[in-house]
Amino acid sequence: MNNVFALAGVVIKELYRRKDFYVLFVLTALLTLILGSANIFNDEQIVRYLKEICLLLIWVCSLVIAITTAARQIPAERESRTIFPLLAKPVTRAQLIGGKFVGCWLACGISLLLFYFFYGVIIGSREHALAFTPYFQAVWLHWICLGIVTAMVLLGSVVFTAPSSNATICFIVIIGLLFAGQYLNRIAAGIGGVEGAITYALYYFIPHLEFFDIRKIIVHNHAPVTALAVEGATLYGALYSVFLLALAWGIFRRKALTV
Protein backbone atom coordinates (compact mmCIF):
# COMPACT_ATOMS: atom_id res chain seq x y z
CA MET A 1 0.00 0.00 0.00
CA ASN A 2 3.04 2.26 0.43
CA ASN A 3 3.37 2.76 -3.33
CA VAL A 4 -0.36 3.28 -3.77
CA PHE A 5 -0.40 6.10 -1.21
CA ALA A 6 2.80 7.65 -2.60
CA LEU A 7 1.15 7.78 -6.04
CA ALA A 8 -2.10 9.08 -4.56
CA GLY A 9 -0.21 11.91 -2.86
CA VAL A 10 1.06 13.15 -6.22
CA VAL A 11 -2.48 13.13 -7.68
CA ILE A 12 -3.82 15.17 -4.74
CA LYS A 13 -0.96 17.67 -5.07
CA GLU A 14 -1.81 18.01 -8.74
CA LEU A 15 -5.46 18.82 -7.94
CA TYR A 16 -4.73 21.63 -5.53
CA ARG A 17 -1.99 23.11 -7.69
CA ARG A 18 -4.18 23.30 -10.77
CA LYS A 19 -6.70 26.06 -11.25
CA ASP A 20 -9.74 24.09 -12.49
CA PHE A 21 -10.92 23.06 -9.04
CA TYR A 22 -10.86 26.65 -7.73
CA VAL A 23 -12.64 27.93 -10.83
CA LEU A 24 -15.45 25.40 -10.38
CA PHE A 25 -15.79 26.16 -6.68
CA VAL A 26 -15.89 29.92 -7.19
CA LEU A 27 -18.42 29.47 -10.01
CA THR A 28 -20.69 27.33 -7.80
CA ALA A 29 -20.35 29.74 -4.89
CA LEU A 30 -21.09 32.77 -7.05
CA LEU A 31 -24.13 31.25 -8.74
CA THR A 32 -25.57 30.05 -5.44
CA LEU A 33 -24.96 33.36 -3.69
CA ILE A 34 -26.55 35.36 -6.52
CA LEU A 35 -29.57 33.05 -6.63
CA GLY A 36 -29.76 33.05 -2.83
CA SER A 37 -29.84 36.83 -2.64
CA ALA A 38 -32.74 37.09 -5.13
CA ASN A 39 -36.28 37.18 -3.78
CA ILE A 40 -38.28 35.72 -6.64
CA PHE A 41 -42.08 36.19 -6.45
CA ASN A 42 -41.76 36.82 -2.70
CA ASP A 43 -41.76 33.05 -2.31
CA GLU A 44 -40.81 32.01 1.20
CA GLN A 45 -40.07 28.51 -0.07
CA ILE A 46 -37.35 29.89 -2.34
CA VAL A 47 -34.76 28.09 -0.22
CA ARG A 48 -35.98 24.79 -1.70
CA TYR A 49 -35.07 25.96 -5.21
CA LEU A 50 -31.82 27.27 -3.89
CA LYS A 51 -31.04 23.83 -2.45
CA GLU A 52 -31.90 22.14 -5.72
CA ILE A 53 -29.73 24.47 -7.79
CA CYS A 54 -26.84 24.33 -5.37
CA LEU A 55 -26.92 20.50 -5.26
CA LEU A 56 -27.19 20.27 -9.03
CA LEU A 57 -24.14 22.54 -9.36
CA ILE A 58 -22.26 20.40 -6.82
CA TRP A 59 -23.09 17.24 -8.79
CA VAL A 60 -22.06 18.74 -12.12
CA CYS A 61 -18.83 20.20 -10.70
CA SER A 62 -17.90 17.00 -8.87
CA LEU A 63 -18.41 14.97 -12.06
CA VAL A 64 -16.30 17.44 -14.03
CA ILE A 65 -13.54 17.25 -11.40
CA ALA A 66 -13.66 13.44 -11.18
CA ILE A 67 -13.74 12.89 -14.95
CA THR A 68 -11.11 15.45 -15.93
CA THR A 69 -8.75 14.46 -13.11
CA ALA A 70 -8.99 10.72 -13.75
CA ALA A 71 -8.99 10.99 -17.56
CA ARG A 72 -5.61 12.70 -17.76
CA GLN A 73 -3.70 10.57 -15.22
CA ILE A 74 -2.33 7.68 -17.28
CA PRO A 75 -2.25 9.42 -20.71
CA ALA A 76 -0.34 12.34 -19.13
CA GLU A 77 2.16 9.93 -17.59
CA ARG A 78 2.70 8.41 -21.04
CA GLU A 79 2.85 11.71 -22.87
CA SER A 80 5.38 13.30 -20.52
CA ARG A 81 7.14 9.89 -20.29
CA THR A 82 7.15 9.94 -16.49
CA ILE A 83 5.62 6.47 -16.64
CA PHE A 84 9.04 5.09 -17.59
CA PRO A 85 11.09 6.20 -14.58
CA LEU A 86 8.08 5.34 -12.44
CA LEU A 87 7.63 1.78 -13.67
CA ALA A 88 11.41 1.32 -13.69
CA LYS A 89 11.10 1.39 -9.92
CA PRO A 90 9.58 -1.44 -7.91
CA VAL A 91 6.04 -0.36 -8.77
CA THR A 92 3.61 -2.80 -10.35
CA ARG A 93 1.03 -1.75 -12.89
CA ALA A 94 -1.70 -2.76 -10.44
CA GLN A 95 -0.21 -0.34 -7.90
CA LEU A 96 -0.10 2.37 -10.53
CA ILE A 97 -3.81 1.92 -11.31
CA GLY A 98 -4.62 1.63 -7.59
CA GLY A 99 -2.58 4.73 -6.70
CA LYS A 100 -4.19 6.80 -9.43
CA PHE A 101 -7.64 5.65 -8.31
CA VAL A 102 -7.05 6.36 -4.62
CA GLY A 103 -5.53 9.74 -5.45
CA CYS A 104 -8.40 10.81 -7.72
CA TRP A 105 -11.02 9.49 -5.33
CA LEU A 106 -9.49 11.23 -2.30
CA ALA A 107 -9.11 14.42 -4.33
CA CYS A 108 -12.80 14.19 -5.23
CA GLY A 109 -13.61 13.61 -1.55
CA ILE A 110 -11.70 16.74 -0.51
CA SER A 111 -13.52 18.79 -3.17
CA LEU A 112 -16.88 17.35 -2.09
CA LEU A 113 -16.25 18.27 1.55
CA LEU A 114 -15.56 21.84 0.53
CA PHE A 115 -18.62 22.06 -1.75
CA TYR A 116 -20.97 20.50 0.80
CA PHE A 117 -19.56 22.64 3.60
CA PHE A 118 -20.43 25.69 1.52
CA TYR A 119 -23.88 24.21 0.86
CA GLY A 120 -24.36 23.57 4.60
CA VAL A 121 -23.42 27.15 5.49
CA ILE A 122 -25.71 28.72 2.86
CA ILE A 123 -28.72 26.49 3.55
CA GLY A 124 -28.19 26.60 7.30
CA SER A 125 -28.17 30.38 7.23
CA ARG A 126 -31.36 30.55 5.09
CA GLU A 127 -33.32 27.75 6.73
CA HIS A 128 -31.89 28.22 10.23
CA ALA A 129 -31.66 24.45 10.51
CA LEU A 130 -29.90 21.59 8.75
CA ALA A 131 -30.96 17.94 8.94
CA PHE A 132 -27.56 16.39 9.59
CA THR A 133 -28.26 12.70 8.92
CA PRO A 134 -29.51 13.05 5.32
CA TYR A 135 -26.85 15.70 4.73
CA PHE A 136 -24.01 13.33 5.71
CA GLN A 137 -25.65 10.45 3.85
CA ALA A 138 -25.78 12.62 0.71
CA VAL A 139 -22.07 13.46 1.00
CA TRP A 140 -21.10 9.83 1.62
CA LEU A 141 -23.18 8.35 -1.19
CA HIS A 142 -22.04 11.06 -3.57
CA TRP A 143 -18.42 10.17 -2.76
CA ILE A 144 -19.06 6.44 -3.31
CA CYS A 145 -20.66 7.30 -6.65
CA LEU A 146 -17.56 9.28 -7.62
CA GLY A 147 -15.53 6.14 -6.83
CA ILE A 148 -17.39 4.28 -9.60
CA VAL A 149 -17.03 7.26 -11.94
CA THR A 150 -13.28 7.51 -11.26
CA ALA A 151 -12.77 3.78 -11.81
CA MET A 152 -14.77 3.95 -15.05
CA VAL A 153 -12.74 6.89 -16.36
CA LEU A 154 -9.45 5.18 -15.44
CA LEU A 155 -10.63 2.16 -17.40
CA GLY A 156 -11.36 4.50 -20.31
CA SER A 157 -7.90 6.05 -20.00
CA VAL A 158 -6.16 2.72 -20.64
CA VAL A 159 -8.37 2.11 -23.67
CA PHE A 160 -8.46 5.58 -25.29
CA THR A 161 -5.15 7.34 -25.73
CA ALA A 162 -6.43 10.91 -25.85
CA PRO A 163 -7.69 12.24 -22.49
CA SER A 164 -10.14 14.57 -24.24
CA SER A 165 -11.93 11.76 -26.11
CA ASN A 166 -11.97 9.63 -22.98
CA ALA A 167 -13.40 12.49 -20.90
CA THR A 168 -16.09 13.25 -23.49
CA ILE A 169 -17.14 9.60 -23.90
CA CYS A 170 -17.17 9.04 -20.12
CA PHE A 171 -19.16 12.23 -19.51
CA ILE A 172 -21.84 11.17 -22.01
CA VAL A 173 -21.97 7.62 -20.61
CA ILE A 174 -22.20 8.84 -17.00
CA ILE A 175 -24.91 11.38 -17.76
CA GLY A 176 -26.76 8.63 -19.62
CA LEU A 177 -26.41 6.27 -16.66
CA LEU A 178 -27.63 8.92 -14.23
CA PHE A 179 -30.66 9.97 -16.22
CA ALA A 180 -31.64 6.94 -18.31
CA GLY A 181 -30.14 3.94 -16.47
CA GLN A 182 -33.05 3.58 -14.09
CA TYR A 183 -35.64 3.44 -16.92
CA LEU A 184 -33.97 0.71 -18.98
CA ASN A 185 -36.08 -2.04 -17.40
CA ARG A 186 -39.28 -0.23 -18.36
CA ILE A 187 -37.99 0.27 -21.90
CA ALA A 188 -37.08 -3.45 -22.02
CA ALA A 189 -40.59 -4.42 -20.92
CA GLY A 190 -42.01 -2.26 -23.70
CA ILE A 191 -39.75 -3.67 -26.44
CA GLY A 192 -39.94 -7.40 -25.72
CA GLY A 193 -38.19 -10.11 -27.77
CA VAL A 194 -34.43 -10.38 -28.18
CA GLU A 195 -33.92 -6.60 -28.07
CA GLY A 196 -35.88 -6.48 -24.84
CA ALA A 197 -33.76 -9.27 -23.34
CA ILE A 198 -30.59 -7.41 -24.33
CA THR A 199 -31.92 -4.19 -22.81
CA TYR A 200 -32.82 -6.09 -19.63
CA ALA A 201 -29.31 -7.57 -19.48
CA LEU A 202 -27.92 -4.08 -19.95
CA TYR A 203 -30.12 -2.81 -17.14
CA TYR A 204 -28.66 -5.36 -14.74
CA PHE A 205 -25.10 -4.92 -15.99
CA ILE A 206 -24.69 -1.14 -15.87
CA PRO A 207 -23.79 0.61 -12.62
CA HIS A 208 -26.90 2.33 -11.26
CA LEU A 209 -25.54 5.70 -10.27
CA GLU A 210 -29.01 6.95 -9.38
CA PHE A 211 -28.82 4.80 -6.19
CA PHE A 212 -26.36 7.35 -4.85
CA ASP A 213 -28.34 10.46 -5.66
CA ILE A 214 -30.48 11.43 -2.65
CA ARG A 215 -30.82 15.10 -3.50
CA LYS A 216 -34.64 14.94 -3.34
CA ILE A 217 -34.48 13.75 0.26
CA ILE A 218 -32.49 16.74 1.43
CA VAL A 219 -34.28 19.24 -0.77
CA HIS A 220 -37.73 18.24 0.54
CA ASN A 221 -36.54 17.48 4.09
CA HIS A 222 -37.68 13.85 3.89
CA ALA A 223 -36.66 11.22 6.44
CA PRO A 224 -33.11 9.91 5.98
CA VAL A 225 -32.38 6.71 4.08
CA THR A 226 -32.11 3.57 6.25
CA ALA A 227 -28.64 2.59 7.38
CA LEU A 228 -29.04 -0.76 5.61
CA ALA A 229 -29.73 0.96 2.29
CA VAL A 230 -26.64 3.17 2.73
CA GLU A 231 -24.53 0.12 3.58
CA GLY A 232 -25.95 -1.77 0.60
CA ALA A 233 -25.21 1.13 -1.76
CA THR A 234 -21.69 1.41 -0.33
CA LEU A 235 -21.03 -2.28 -0.93
CA TYR A 236 -22.53 -2.03 -4.43
CA GLY A 237 -20.32 0.97 -5.21
CA ALA A 238 -17.20 -0.70 -3.81
CA LEU A 239 -17.78 -3.90 -5.79
CA TYR A 240 -18.39 -1.99 -9.01
CA SER A 241 -15.28 0.15 -8.51
CA VAL A 242 -13.13 -2.94 -7.84
CA PHE A 243 -14.57 -4.67 -10.91
CA LEU A 244 -13.82 -1.67 -13.17
CA LEU A 245 -10.32 -1.27 -11.73
CA ALA A 246 -9.59 -4.97 -12.22
CA LEU A 247 -10.70 -4.61 -15.83
CA ALA A 248 -8.44 -1.55 -16.26
CA TRP A 249 -5.50 -3.47 -14.77
CA GLY A 250 -6.21 -6.48 -16.99
CA ILE A 251 -5.93 -4.30 -20.10
CA PHE A 252 -3.03 -2.18 -18.86
CA ARG A 253 -0.83 -5.10 -17.77
CA ARG A 254 -0.81 -6.48 -21.31
CA LYS A 255 0.15 -3.18 -22.89
CA ALA A 256 3.74 -2.91 -24.07
CA LEU A 257 5.14 0.46 -23.08
CA THR A 258 7.55 1.62 -25.69
CA VAL A 259 9.70 4.71 -25.31
Next chain:
Amino acid sequence: MNAVLEIADLRVEFPSRDLRGKSKLAVDGLNLRIQQGEVFGFLGPNGAGKTTTMNVLLGFVNPTSGSASIFGVDVRKPIARQRIGYLPELTYYYKFLNTEELLRFYAKIFKIPRAEREQRIADVLKLVELEGARKRLIKTYSKGMQQRVGLAQALINNPDLLILDEPTSGLDPLGRMKVREIIQRLKDQGKTVFFSSHELGEVETVCDRVAILHEGRLRVEGRVEALLQQYQCNLEQIFLKIIGYSAQPSS
Protein backbone atom coordinates in the same frame (compact mmCIF):
# COMPACT_ATOMS: atom_id res chain seq x y z
CA MET B 1 31.83 -14.02 -10.77
CA ASN B 2 28.07 -13.31 -10.77
CA ALA B 3 26.81 -11.10 -13.54
CA VAL B 4 24.88 -7.97 -12.53
CA LEU B 5 22.97 -8.06 -15.77
CA GLU B 6 22.49 -11.07 -17.96
CA ILE B 7 20.66 -11.39 -21.24
CA ALA B 8 20.34 -14.81 -22.90
CA ASP B 9 19.03 -15.45 -26.44
CA LEU B 10 16.75 -12.43 -26.22
CA ARG B 11 14.33 -12.04 -29.06
CA VAL B 12 11.71 -9.30 -29.26
CA GLU B 13 9.21 -9.21 -32.06
CA PHE B 14 6.48 -6.60 -32.40
CA PRO B 15 3.31 -7.71 -34.18
CA SER B 16 2.26 -5.70 -37.17
CA ARG B 17 -0.52 -3.17 -36.63
CA ASP B 18 -2.36 -4.21 -39.76
CA LEU B 19 -3.50 -7.78 -40.24
CA ARG B 20 -1.50 -8.58 -43.37
CA GLY B 21 1.66 -6.74 -42.35
CA LYS B 22 4.86 -8.47 -41.28
CA SER B 23 5.87 -8.40 -37.64
CA LYS B 24 8.95 -6.35 -36.78
CA LEU B 25 11.95 -8.11 -35.31
CA ALA B 26 13.51 -5.57 -32.93
CA VAL B 27 16.04 -7.77 -31.12
CA ASP B 28 17.34 -11.07 -32.46
CA GLY B 29 19.20 -13.58 -30.25
CA LEU B 30 20.99 -11.08 -28.04
CA ASN B 31 23.41 -12.39 -25.40
CA LEU B 32 25.12 -10.08 -22.91
CA ARG B 33 26.77 -10.40 -19.49
CA ILE B 34 27.78 -7.36 -17.52
CA GLN B 35 29.92 -7.69 -14.40
CA GLN B 36 29.85 -5.55 -11.29
CA GLY B 37 31.69 -2.23 -11.49
CA GLU B 38 31.74 -2.11 -15.27
CA VAL B 39 30.72 0.88 -17.34
CA PHE B 40 29.15 -0.68 -20.40
CA GLY B 41 28.35 1.27 -23.56
CA PHE B 42 25.44 -0.02 -25.59
CA LEU B 43 25.75 1.35 -29.09
CA GLY B 44 23.94 1.17 -32.35
CA PRO B 45 22.26 3.35 -34.96
CA ASN B 46 18.66 4.47 -34.46
CA GLY B 47 16.33 1.48 -34.69
CA ALA B 48 19.07 -1.01 -33.83
CA GLY B 49 17.17 -2.39 -30.82
CA LYS B 50 18.98 -0.63 -27.96
CA THR B 51 15.91 0.99 -26.42
CA THR B 52 13.86 -2.18 -26.92
CA THR B 53 16.51 -4.13 -25.01
CA MET B 54 16.40 -1.53 -22.23
CA ASN B 55 12.59 -1.73 -22.24
CA VAL B 56 12.84 -5.48 -21.67
CA LEU B 57 15.33 -4.98 -18.84
CA LEU B 58 12.94 -2.54 -17.18
CA GLY B 59 9.86 -4.72 -17.63
CA PHE B 60 8.09 -2.36 -20.07
CA VAL B 61 8.08 -4.95 -22.85
CA ASN B 62 7.93 -8.73 -22.53
CA PRO B 63 10.45 -10.69 -24.59
CA THR B 64 9.12 -12.95 -27.33
CA SER B 65 11.68 -15.53 -26.25
CA GLY B 66 14.88 -15.71 -24.23
CA SER B 67 15.48 -14.26 -20.82
CA ALA B 68 16.95 -11.31 -18.99
CA SER B 69 17.87 -10.98 -15.35
CA ILE B 70 19.24 -8.28 -13.07
CA PHE B 71 21.16 -9.44 -9.98
CA GLY B 72 19.91 -12.93 -10.80
CA VAL B 73 16.23 -11.93 -10.65
CA ASP B 74 13.99 -12.23 -13.72
CA VAL B 75 13.32 -8.72 -15.02
CA ARG B 76 9.58 -9.41 -15.14
CA LYS B 77 9.48 -9.36 -11.33
CA PRO B 78 9.16 -5.82 -9.90
CA ILE B 79 11.68 -6.64 -7.15
CA ALA B 80 14.36 -6.87 -9.87
CA ARG B 81 14.11 -3.07 -10.07
CA GLN B 82 14.82 -2.44 -6.38
CA ARG B 83 18.57 -1.94 -6.91
CA ILE B 84 18.55 -0.15 -10.23
CA GLY B 85 18.35 3.48 -11.30
CA TYR B 86 16.99 4.40 -14.71
CA LEU B 87 17.35 7.62 -16.65
CA PRO B 88 15.14 7.71 -19.74
CA GLU B 89 15.87 9.93 -22.67
CA LEU B 90 14.07 13.30 -22.54
CA THR B 91 11.47 13.00 -19.83
CA TYR B 92 9.34 15.90 -18.64
CA TYR B 93 8.86 15.31 -14.93
CA TYR B 94 5.68 16.32 -13.06
CA LYS B 95 5.65 20.06 -13.70
CA PHE B 96 3.46 20.82 -10.68
CA LEU B 97 6.10 19.44 -8.28
CA ASN B 98 9.42 20.87 -7.24
CA THR B 99 12.57 18.72 -7.31
CA GLU B 100 12.52 18.05 -3.60
CA GLU B 101 8.92 16.80 -3.74
CA LEU B 102 9.66 14.68 -6.80
CA LEU B 103 12.63 13.02 -5.14
CA ARG B 104 10.65 12.50 -1.92
CA PHE B 105 7.95 10.75 -3.96
CA TYR B 106 10.43 8.40 -5.61
CA ALA B 107 12.21 7.80 -2.29
CA LYS B 108 8.89 6.73 -0.73
CA ILE B 109 8.51 4.13 -3.48
CA PHE B 110 11.84 2.64 -2.44
CA LYS B 111 10.64 2.70 1.19
CA ILE B 112 13.66 4.74 2.28
CA PRO B 113 13.16 5.72 5.96
CA ARG B 114 12.27 9.39 6.52
CA ALA B 115 15.57 10.53 8.12
CA GLU B 116 17.67 8.74 5.54
CA ARG B 117 15.35 10.01 2.79
CA GLU B 118 16.05 13.68 3.51
CA GLN B 119 19.80 13.02 3.66
CA ARG B 120 19.68 11.09 0.41
CA ILE B 121 17.74 13.91 -1.30
CA ALA B 122 20.35 16.42 -0.12
CA ASP B 123 23.18 14.17 -1.36
CA VAL B 124 21.80 13.61 -4.86
CA LEU B 125 20.86 17.27 -5.26
CA LYS B 126 24.43 18.17 -4.35
CA LEU B 127 25.77 15.61 -6.81
CA VAL B 128 23.71 16.98 -9.71
CA GLU B 129 24.22 20.58 -8.56
CA LEU B 130 20.58 21.45 -8.08
CA GLU B 131 20.65 22.37 -4.39
CA GLY B 132 19.84 26.00 -5.09
CA ALA B 133 16.79 25.12 -7.21
CA ARG B 134 15.30 22.37 -5.03
CA LYS B 135 12.19 24.40 -4.13
CA ARG B 136 11.51 25.63 -7.66
CA LEU B 137 8.77 24.00 -9.72
CA ILE B 138 10.23 21.68 -12.36
CA LYS B 139 8.30 23.47 -15.11
CA THR B 140 10.62 26.46 -14.65
CA TYR B 141 13.76 24.37 -15.32
CA SER B 142 15.93 24.46 -18.44
CA LYS B 143 16.45 21.28 -20.48
CA GLY B 144 19.85 20.65 -18.89
CA MET B 145 18.38 21.06 -15.41
CA GLN B 146 15.55 18.65 -16.27
CA GLN B 147 18.11 16.08 -17.36
CA ARG B 148 19.92 16.53 -14.04
CA VAL B 149 16.60 16.03 -12.21
CA GLY B 150 16.37 12.78 -14.16
CA LEU B 151 19.79 11.77 -13.01
CA ALA B 152 18.91 12.69 -9.41
CA GLN B 153 15.79 10.49 -9.48
CA ALA B 154 17.83 7.64 -10.96
CA LEU B 155 20.27 7.88 -8.05
CA ILE B 156 17.76 8.36 -5.20
CA ASN B 157 17.92 4.72 -4.08
CA ASN B 158 21.71 4.60 -4.26
CA PRO B 159 21.44 1.96 -7.01
CA ASP B 160 24.04 -0.69 -7.74
CA LEU B 161 23.14 -0.69 -11.42
CA LEU B 162 22.37 2.38 -13.48
CA ILE B 163 20.62 2.13 -16.83
CA LEU B 164 20.98 5.37 -18.75
CA ASP B 165 19.30 5.90 -22.10
CA GLU B 166 21.24 8.58 -23.97
CA PRO B 167 22.03 10.55 -20.82
CA THR B 168 23.68 13.44 -22.65
CA SER B 169 21.13 13.78 -25.42
CA GLY B 170 20.23 17.42 -26.02
CA LEU B 171 22.73 18.79 -23.50
CA ASP B 172 25.26 21.52 -24.15
CA PRO B 173 29.00 20.68 -23.86
CA LEU B 174 29.06 21.77 -20.22
CA GLY B 175 26.03 19.64 -19.39
CA ARG B 176 27.60 16.67 -21.18
CA MET B 177 30.81 17.09 -19.26
CA LYS B 178 28.92 17.18 -15.96
CA VAL B 179 27.04 13.98 -16.79
CA ARG B 180 30.33 12.35 -17.77
CA GLU B 181 31.87 13.40 -14.47
CA ILE B 182 28.92 11.91 -12.58
CA ILE B 183 29.26 8.61 -14.45
CA GLN B 184 32.98 8.59 -13.68
CA ARG B 185 32.27 9.25 -10.00
CA LEU B 186 29.75 6.41 -9.91
CA LYS B 187 32.28 4.13 -11.53
CA ASP B 188 34.81 5.07 -8.84
CA GLN B 189 32.21 4.09 -6.24
CA GLY B 190 32.01 0.63 -7.80
CA LYS B 191 28.61 1.07 -9.42
CA THR B 192 27.72 -0.70 -12.63
CA VAL B 193 26.57 1.56 -15.45
CA PHE B 194 24.83 0.36 -18.59
CA PHE B 195 24.21 3.14 -21.02
CA SER B 196 23.31 3.85 -24.59
CA SER B 197 24.71 6.84 -26.39
CA HIS B 198 25.40 8.27 -29.80
CA GLU B 199 28.30 10.34 -28.44
CA LEU B 200 31.02 7.87 -29.33
CA GLY B 201 33.88 10.05 -28.09
CA GLU B 202 32.21 10.11 -24.70
CA VAL B 203 31.70 6.34 -24.77
CA GLU B 204 35.36 5.84 -25.61
CA THR B 205 36.33 8.00 -22.61
CA VAL B 206 34.13 6.49 -19.92
CA CYS B 207 33.35 2.90 -20.94
CA ASP B 208 35.21 -0.28 -20.03
CA ARG B 209 33.36 -2.40 -22.54
CA VAL B 210 31.02 -1.75 -25.43
CA ALA B 211 28.56 -3.69 -27.56
CA ILE B 212 27.43 -2.58 -31.00
CA LEU B 213 23.99 -3.60 -32.11
CA HIS B 214 22.74 -3.35 -35.68
CA GLU B 215 19.34 -4.41 -37.00
CA GLY B 216 18.59 -6.17 -33.74
CA ARG B 217 21.73 -8.32 -33.73
CA LEU B 218 24.88 -8.02 -31.69
CA ARG B 219 27.74 -7.28 -34.10
CA VAL B 220 30.64 -6.58 -31.79
CA GLU B 221 31.32 -6.81 -28.10
CA GLY B 222 34.53 -6.24 -26.21
CA ARG B 223 36.81 -4.06 -24.14
CA VAL B 224 37.28 -0.59 -25.59
CA GLU B 225 41.12 -0.78 -25.66
CA ALA B 226 41.03 -4.22 -27.28
CA LEU B 227 38.69 -3.00 -30.03
CA LEU B 228 40.77 0.11 -30.68
CA GLN B 229 43.85 -2.08 -31.00
CA GLN B 230 42.14 -4.67 -33.17
CA TYR B 231 40.68 -2.17 -35.67
CA GLN B 232 43.48 0.42 -35.43
CA CYS B 233 41.04 3.31 -35.49
CA ASN B 234 38.79 5.23 -33.11
CA LEU B 235 35.42 4.02 -31.86
CA GLU B 236 33.47 6.15 -34.29
CA GLN B 237 35.24 4.58 -37.25
CA ILE B 238 34.79 1.11 -35.78
CA PHE B 239 31.09 1.84 -35.36
CA LEU B 240 30.74 3.01 -38.95
CA LYS B 241 32.56 -0.07 -40.26
CA ILE B 242 30.40 -2.41 -38.23
CA ILE B 243 27.15 -0.94 -39.49
CA GLY B 244 28.46 -1.08 -43.06
CA TYR B 245 28.72 2.63 -43.71
CA SER B 246 31.26 3.65 -46.31
CA ALA B 247 32.08 7.33 -46.72
CA GLN B 248 31.43 8.79 -50.19
CA PRO B 249 34.58 10.27 -51.75
CA SER B 250 34.29 14.07 -51.85
CA SER B 251 34.25 15.57 -55.32
